[in-house]
Amino acid sequence: xxxxxxxxxxxxxxxxxxxxxxxxxxxxxxxxxxxxxxxxxxxxxxxxxxxxxxxxxxxxxxxxxxxxxxxxxxxxxxxxxxxxxxxxxxxxxxxxxxxxxxxxxxxxxxxxxxxxxxxxxxxxxxxxxxxxxxxxxxxxxxxxxxxxxxxxxxxxxxxxxxxxxxxxxxxxxxxx
Numbered sequence: 001x002x003x004x005x006x007x008x009x010x011x012x013x014x015x016x017x018x019x020x021x022x023x024x025x026x027x028x029x030x031x032x033x034x035x036x037x038x039x040x041x042x043x044x045x046x047x048x049x050x051x052x053x054x055x056x057x058x059x060x061x062x063x064x065x066x067x068x069x070x071x072x073x074x075x076x077x078x079x080x081x082x083x084x085x086x087x088x089x090x091x092x093x094x095x096x097x098x099x100x101x102x103x104x105x106x107x108x109x110x111x112x113x114x115x116x117x118x119x120x121x122x123x124x125x126x127x128x129x130x131x132x133x134x135x136x137x138x139x140x141x142x143x144x145x146x147x148x149x150x151x152x153x154x155x156x157x158x159x160x161x162x163x164x165x166x167x168x169x170x171x172x173x174x175x176x
Contacts, residue, residue: 009096009116013150040109042102042144042168046176048072050146050166060160062086066151068097068164076141076173081133082117082164084151092120093130094152102144102168109146109168112139144168 043050051069064085071079084093095117100109119130139145146168152161170176 005116008094008118009114013096040146040165040167043170048074048169048176050169052164052166054151054162054164060162061158062088062090062155063151063153063160063162066149066162066164068147068149068166070145070147070166070169072169072171073135074172074175076137076139076171078136078139078145078169078171079133080136080147081131082147082149082151083129083131084153085129086127086153088128088155089125090121090127090153090155092118092154093127094118094150094154095130095132096150096152097132098148099136099139100146100148101140102146112145139171141171141173144170 049069049071051067053067054065064087065083066085067081067083069081071081073079078099080097080099082095082097084095086093096114097117098114099112101112102108103110113136115134117130117132119127121127146166148163148165150161150163152159
């Protein structure tokens with residue numbers, strides 16, 4: 001079962017990379033920076049939620065939008081919510097969520113864990129959206145965490161993907 005999940009995740013990542021290669025990137029001028037190139041920032045202590053969504057102007061053939069949100073629940077846990085929307089009925093929706101922690105020594109994000117989710121047309125004949133929300137426990141307190149998600153839809157032999165990424169929120173076990 002573990003090998004199957006690992007294989008599915010590898011296939012999804014390959015599909016994401018191939019999908020990105022299939023579409024031309026918009027020209028980046030000196031005055032504009034593409035949203036996909038933005039850096040995550042560490043939010044202030046009193047900001048306990050960060051979210052991200054794909055830009056509507058980048059709507060695809062089938063994939064309308066992807067959203068991700070991470071929240072410090074102020075009890076030592078994080079809540080992650082991820083949504084994927086298609087504007088037509090699709091065969092499958094896949095979501096991979098990555099949790100990352102800020103490493104002050106490396107000054108970079110380090111992956112802590114990841115989760116794969118899937119919903120098919122067999123489960124929902126009118127499949128146009130998929131929501132997953134879950135709580136993460138066991139993370140080190142007083143560290144910054146961010147969530148990234150890969151949103152992928154499949155219909156027939158075609159697939160389309162987008163990526164979302166939050167800013168870093170400080171995990172605490174009390175109100176700040």
